[in-house]
Amino acid sequence: MKRSSLAQKIINAPYILWAALFVIAPLIMVLYYALTDSTGAFSLDSVKQIGDYGGTFILSISYGAVATLISLVIAYPFAYFLAHTKANFQRMSVMLVMLPMWMSFLIRTYSWITILGESGVINSALGKIGIGPLPLLNNGGAVILGMVYNFLPYMILPLYTIMAKMDVRLIEAAQDLGCGKLQVIRKVVFPLSVPGIASGITMVFVPCVSTFYITQKLGGGQVNLIGDVIEAQFQTANNYNLGAALSLVLMVMILICLGVLNYFTDSDDEVNGGVLV
Amino acid sequence: MKNTPVIIDLQNISVSFDGTTILNNINLQIHDGEFVTLLGPSGCGKTTTLRIIAGFLQQDSGDVIFEGKNINGVPAYKRQVNTIFQRYALFPHLNVYENIAFGLRLKKMKEDDIKAKVQAMLELVNLKGFGSRNIDSLSGGQQQRVAIARALAVDPRVVLLDEPLGALDLKLRKDMQVELKNIQQKLGITFIYVTHDQEEALSMSDTVVVMNNGEIQHIGTPIDVYNEPANAFVADFIGESNILDGVMREDFHVEFSGMRFQCVDKGFGKDEPVDVVIRPEDIDVVPAGQGMLQGEVTSVTFKGVHYEIIVDVDNFKWMIQTTQKASVGDIIGISIKPDEMHVMKKSEYSGLYGDYSSFSEEFDELSDPTVVEEEEE
Ligand SMILES: Nc1ncnc2c1ncn2[C@@H]1O[C@H](COP(=O)(O)OP(=O)(O)OP(=O)(O)O)[C@@H](O)[C@H]1O
Numbered sequence: 001m002k003r004s005s006l007a008q009k010i011i012n013a014p015y016i017l018w019a020a021l022f023v024i025a026p027l028i029m030v031l032y033y034a035l036t037d038s039t040g041a042f043s044l045d046s047v048k049q050i051g052d053y054g055g056t057f058i059l060s061i062s063y064g065a066v067a068t069l070i071s072l073v074i075a076y077p078f079a080y081f082l083a084h085t086k087a088n089f090q091r092m093s094v095m096l097v098m099l100p101m102w103m104s105f106l107i108r109t110y111s112w113i114t115i116l117g118e119s120g121v122i123n124s125a126l127g128k129i130g131i132g133p134l135p136l137l138n139n140g141g142a143v144i145l146g147m148v149y150n151f152l153p154y155m156i157l158p159l160y161t162i163m164a165k166m167d168v169r170l171i172e173a174a175q176d177l178g179c180g181k182l183q184v185i186r187k188v189v190f191p192l193s194v195p196g197i198a199s200g201i202t203m204v205f206v207p208c209v210s211t212f213y214i215t216q217k218l219g220g221g222q223v224n225l226i227g228d229v230i231e232a233q234f235q236t237a238n239n240y241n242l243g244a245a246l247s248l249v250l251m252v253m254i255l256i257c258l259g260v261l262n263y264f265t266d267s268d269d270e271v272n273g274g275v276l277v
Numbered sequence: 278m279k280n281t282p283v284i285i286d287l288q289n290i291s292v293s294f295d296g297t298t299i300l301n302n303i304n305l306q307i308h309d310g311e312f313v314t315l316l317g318p319s320g321c322g323k324t325t326t327l328r329i330i331a332g333f334l335q336q337d338s339g340d341v342i343f344e345g346k347n348i349n350g351v352p353a354y355k356r357q358v359n360t361i362f363q364r365y366a367l368f369p370h371l372n373v374y375e376n377i378a379f380g381l382r383l384k385k386m387k388e389d390d391i392k393a394k395v396q397a398m399l400e401l402v403n404l405k406g407f408g409s410r411n412i413d414s415l416s417g418g419q420q421q422r423v424a425i426a427r428a429l430a431v432d433p434r435v436v437l438l439d440e441p442l443g444a445l446d447l448k449l450r451k452d453m454q455v456e457l458k459n460i461q462q463k464l465g466i467t468f469i470y471v472t473h474d475q476e477e478a479l480s481m482s483d484t485v486v487v488m489n490n491g492e493i494q495h496i497g498t499p500i501d502v503y504n505e506p507a508n509a510f511v512a513d514f515i516g517e518s519n520i521l522d523g524v525m526r527e528d529f530h531v532e533f534s535g536m537r538f539q540c541v542d543k544g545f546g547k548d549e550p551v552d553v554v555i556r557p558e559d560i561d562v563v564p565a566g567q568g569m570l571q572g573e574v575t576s577v578t579f580k581g582v583h584y585e586i587i588v589d590v591d592n593f594k595w596m597i598q599t600t601q602k603a604s605v606g607d608i609i610g611i612s613i614k615p616d617e618m619h620v621m622k623k624s625e626y627s628g629l630y631g632d633y634s635s636f637s638e639e640f641d642e643l644s645d646p647t648v649v650e651e652e653e654e
């Protein structure tokens with residue numbers, strides 16, 4: 001290993017360059033904008049303003065948490081049953097789960113407007129039997145729906161992967177020692193799937209908290225999350241400094257979340273070995 | 278053992294997967310406290326038999342009787358039968374203590390009782406003080422002990438062991454064989470043990486069940502299956518044997534290799550074709566001309582305690598294990614006592630085994646019946 005260190009460096013060079021260019025440089029830019037004012041002089045003004053957005057942060061986290069929880073509740077049993085079906089069926093189902101991910105995120109979200117809107121699919125169907133139109137769009141519920149719909153596959157896949165890899169003999173051993181069906185899930189399947197749950201939560205929670213497109217299209221401006229505020233600072237208010245400061249806080253928050261979740265994921269490397277995505 | 282009541286009775290059990298018959302009409306009675314070993318080549322259905330007893334698999338036809346009660350539909354978790362899995366299947370998220378306590382907690386035992394039981398189990402398997410260890414921090418042998426303790430903690434009536442020592446090295450394997458046997462005798466519970474190692478089967482069991490192709494070939498004591506094998510397959514699978522094509526001329530008179538010999542078997546039809554088994558260690562080497570048969574030595578291998586000599590007698594190659602020395606090319610006589618010729622009825626295995634003509638050192642492994650099986654398919 002030692003002898004190949006030069007070769008190793010050469011091989012690594014492109015990745016280091018890539019990381020420097022696309023990870024470190026943007027971070028430094030964000031940091032720079034966050035700690036300066038519009039003239040470019042050092043200033044803590046933007047950072048001080050963050051306090052005003054405390055409510056928005058809390059709202060974002062709440063929305064993210066609700067969407068993540070709903071995703072987990074839907075994905076967990078789905079992944080469990082999927083992992084216990086025939087191999088062919090599993091392959092096909094995983095394909096179907098991933099299929100929407102190959103479509104543009106924007107189109108997927110936009111399509112919900114045509115479903116939920118006042119003249120959308122549901123309301124026109126309901127209209128025929130004399131109900132409605134119901135206010136399905138432009139509210140918190142629609143936003144949550146958009147979040148769950150868009151990010152559900154990211155919850156299903158790590159859970160499915162971990163359950164498909166789970167040693168059936170552990171389940172048999174549990175039955176052998178006296179576990180009924182539910183007890184097997186509670187005492188063996190669930191504890192062993194914790195790393196998958198942690199990965200799933202991370203992959204759903206993070207994009208939910210920072211989204212702005214879903215809130216704009218499905219929330220109709222009724223729901224203002226931190227992603228919207230940041231986007232507005234850059235796009236309309238032209239206050240790069242405040243936008244950067246808010247991004248920084250969001251980043252730190254997400255890092256803390258990841259740190260906590262990583263604790264669960266790392267605790268069992270073997271089971272977590274090949275979590276997908 | 279036969280004087281204790283029957284605890285498990287398999288009646289006409291058949292199973293097939295995707296149209297292939299895996300178990301064909303298995304009938305087996307196991308007595309309380311008995312150490313029964315299922316022995317047979319890979320793929321013969323040993324694990325499948327255990328899984329049916331454990332309740333992980335439903336037979337297509339036939340009945341599983343436990344203490345006189347039919348338990349066909351009873352799920353695994355309600356059966357008083359526990360399995361020790363081949364690769365242990367310990368719960369990786371629990372430590373040693375909690376693994377052993379797993380079944381006890383399900384029984385809603387009091388914490389104090391659980392503690393006492395786990396300690397007793399740890400002592401039984403020589404793992405005192407290992408309670409708080411992580412499963413992945415244990416060696417293979419230690420994990421195996423935890424698996425044994427976990428299964429025994431719930432006081433099963435019957436323990437199923439699926440090649441429990443398969444993953445251990447030879448030395449550890451031998452030690453664990455002794456230990457398992459001691460534990461079984463100490464607790465007096467029924468063990469149903471699966472192995473494809475004939476030596477292990479012979480040294481540990483009260484009863485050996487030899488299986489092949491999903492069928493039971495022979496049920497008997499270790500001495501029984503060795504000395505009185507039911508057919509050529511059993512004779513060849515357990516130990517080495519010379520199996521000759523013969524004819525039973527009348528009671529106590531058998532003919533093979535063109536000669537008529539005195540034997541101790543009777544009850545065959547007049548001039549019935551038979552297989553005659555003679556173990557290599559039961560053959561005496563005598564000077565040429567003085568034996569019952571004679572032939573030319575074609576190979577001699579030193580085996581430590583004895584020599585393994587291959588002798589060509591009229592184109593049939595005999596294997597002889599003897600402490601006497603001979604050299605390749607020697608003409609020697611061989612002599613066999615009447616009670617060392619074992620006469621068997623012809624079976625589907627007749628002619629497949631028991632001739633050492635293709636034998637050489639490198640072929641030693643190929644004379645394993647499992648390999649012969651595969652070549653035929
Ligand atoms: N679920 C299954 N589906 C299809 N075939 C199976 C299944 N389980 C076992 N078999 C087949 O049944 C046969 C017997 O298997 P079994 O596991 O009982 O053999 P075994 O005697 O335990 O062999 P080994 O010594 O290799 O463990 C094998 O040919 C195997 O391929």
Ligand SMILES: [Mg+2]
Pocket residue numbers: 323324325439
């Ligand atoms: Mg097996």
